[in-house]
Amino acid sequence: MSEKKFAPASLAAQAMGWIDPVTRAVVPPIHMASTYLRDEDNGYSSGRIYGRADNPTFDQAEATLTALEGGAKSLIFSSGMSAASACFLALSPGDHVVASKVMYWALRNWLMTFATHWGLKVDFVDSDKTDQVAAAVKPGLTKLVWIETPANPTWSVSDIAAIAEIAHKAGALLGVDSTVATPVLTRPIEHGADIVMHSATKYLNGHSDIIAGALTGARDDAHWAKLRTIRAQLGTILGQTEAWLLMRGMRTLFPRVAWACTSAQSLAEKLAEHPMVEQVLYPGLPSFAGHAVAAKQMKGGFGGMLSVRVKGGERAAIATAARVELWKRATSLGGVESLIEHRASIEGPGTPCPPDLLRLSVGVEESSDLFDDLDQALKRAHNA
Ligand code: PLP
Numbered sequence: 001m002s003e004k005k006f007a008p009a010s011l012a013a014q015a016m017g018w019i020d021p022v023t024r025a026v027v028p029p030i031h032m033a034s035t036y037l038r039d040e041d042n043g044y045s046s047g048r049i050y051g052r053a054d055n056p057t058f059d060q061a062e063a064t065l066t067a068l069e070g071g072a073k074s075l076i077f078s079s080g081m082s083a084a085s086a087c088f089l090a091l092s093p094g095d096h097v098v099a100s101k102v103m104y105w106a107l108r109n110w111l112m113t114f115a116t117h118w119g120l121k122v123d124f125v126d127s128d129k130t131d132q133v134a135a136a137v138k139p140g141l142t143k144l145v146w147i148e149t150p151a152n153p154t155w156s157v158s159d160i161a162a163i164a165e166i167a168h169k170a171g172a173l174l175g176v177d178s179t180v181a182t183p184v185l186t187r188p189i190e191h192g193a194d195i196v197m198h199s200a201t202k203y204l205n206g207h208s209d210i211i212a213g214a215l216t217g218a219r220d221d222a223h224w225a226k227l228r229t230i231r232a233q234l235g236t237i238l239g240q241t242e243a244w245l246l247m248r249g250m251r252t253l254f255p256r257v258a259w260a261c262t263s264a265q266s267l268a269e270k271l272a273e274h275p276m277v278e279q280v281l282y283p284g285l286p287s288f289a290g291h292a293v294a295a296k297q298m299k300g301g302f303g304g305m306l307s308v309r310v311k312g313g314e315r316a317a318i319a320t321a322a323r324v325e326l327w328k329r330a331t332s333l334g335g336v337e338s339l340i341e342h343r344a345s346i347e348g349p350g351t352p353c354p355p356d357l358l359r360l361s362v363g364v365e366e367s368s369d370l371f372d373d374l375d376q377a378l379k380r381a382h383n384a
């Protein structure tokens with residue numbers, strides 16, 4: 001399918017229009033092979049040697065993601081964490097990194113422990129304040145600036161274009177965890193990012209039934225080759241069945257994200273007026289600190305993630321989560337079912353997450369049902 005002729009939503013729905021050349025099937029088979037036949041002349045004309053490097057089952061997901069992100073190449077990984085950590089393992093001990101203070105907590109922990117012991121020098125900044133990024137980069141020493149936008153779980157928004165300029169001037173690459181924005185709403189490469197990362201476990205798959213990760217590179221260059229090598233050496237590829245499920249999920253990415261955005265916007269507006277809610281954190285609210293930057297770099301909606309700070313503090317927040325019926329109390333995000341989570345409990349000591357915060361991942365249920373369920377839970381928790 002021509003990327004110039006068809007919109008990203010059409011490319012995703014038809015997984016780039018792939019048809020099996022032998023059977024004319026509109027859905028690809030799952031290739032289970034872990035090894036490939038060598039030619040009589042000792043070559044590998046198929047381009048495939050061994051299953052730890054790649055598998056044809058994820059060709060389609062990689063090609064589709066590349067088209068959706070407007071990048072040069074994509075790599076599918078066994079998890080979001082293995083995709084993200086590959087970007088840091090591609091650096092050398094002694095290299096300097098600037099990273100968002102508010103980001104997926106397990107990656108922040110990995111950077112503070114493994115990555116720093118391994119020799120990276122990491123400075124954490126509030127990357128929604130661009131001047132903090134500018135002050136933290138060390139020209140010639142900083143090799144990677146890493147931001148997550150909107151960032152878990154306060155949804156603070158970082159200005160991708162402004163930070164790309166700062167990173168590039170210092171001689172660094174910019175990596176963006178765009179899990180929450182998805183390529184439906186933001187294409188970071190168009191704003192100057194060099195690498196886009198996704199926990200494909202979330203919106204790309206959308207059905208809470210696989211763990212997967214992805215990187216898309218702006219260029220197919222030596223750095224990209226290094227990332228590919230790291231995946232092949234560590235064997236952090238996605239299994240065949242999971243790769244197939246990922247592609248199946250990506251076909252409905254656009255309608256799922258559009259529905260979640262509309263529903264999340266409506267919930268944010270209603271919850272902002274709720275007597276038991278202290279504050280709603282959502283980039284789509286004009287009162288939200290990052291709204292203007294979000295409006296600049298997010299097109300078609302502000303995402304399906306929001307958080308509420310509950311009046312009455314931590315006790316009231318946990319009591320509210322305990323009283324929902326439709327929302328499911330579980331970690332993760334980006335699936336068709338709506339999830340609610342008292343985030344500080346999972347992040348533990350040292351988290352920048354306020355104790356009264358409930359994180360909401362809006363799925364594709366009827367929005368009024370989701371509001372009514374939260375409303376009754378907030379009221380019952382308040383009266384308990
Ligand atoms: N980035 C974000 C924004 C996430 O929410 C997560 C997981 O929750 C990750 C990265 C890590 O992804 P995975 O759980 O697929 O390893």
